[in-house]
Amino acid sequence: LANLCREASERASNVNLKKQFINCAREVASSTASLITAVKQLDSSFTEKNQRECTEAARSLYTAAEQLETFVDNPQTAKQLALSPTDASTWQRLADNSKVVSESIKRLVASIRDQAPGQVSVNSFCVNSKCAL
Known part of the structure; x- marks a missing residue:
């Protein structure tokens, strides 16, 4: 995703757009x-x-991924990208990937929360404790 942002920055003609893509990549x-x-x-x-x-x-x-998604989905950004359409597939991949990354991060956080070491033991203990009561 960071590489796509860098590519987008290289292809953009607007200086502010270039800076925003670089900041997103960083x-x-x-x-x-x-x-x-x-x-x-x-x-x-x-x-x-x-x-x-x-x-x-x-x-x-x-x-960071949400900010990138918001930036890319912004109508002004879309307008700027439309003014310099040197590689439409790159722009499309950037938009598609921002959503994919956002969803992947949500799943990662949920997985870390649910599958953390000891989590199964804690859940099992809680269930068994309720049964004992």
Whole structure:
């Protein structure tokens, strides 16, 4: 996704559009790297602190992807892209991928929440405790 943003920036003729695509690329790449680091840390040491950091990193990436999606879906952006249609398939891929990334991040966060180490044990304990009462 970050590479698509960079490609879009190279093809855009509007300076502000170029800057916005570069900023989106930076934010998505940085947030992705932070999430990967947080997940590795959580995997090596499952603590409440690491879990919070992982959740925050996932939220950050989700926010970056949402901002990109909002930017690309903006009618003004569409108008600017229409003024310099050098590669329509690239622009279409960018729009399609922003939605895919957003949905993937939602699934990732849900998976981390639901499949975190110890989550099954905690859920099982809660169910068994209710049965014992």
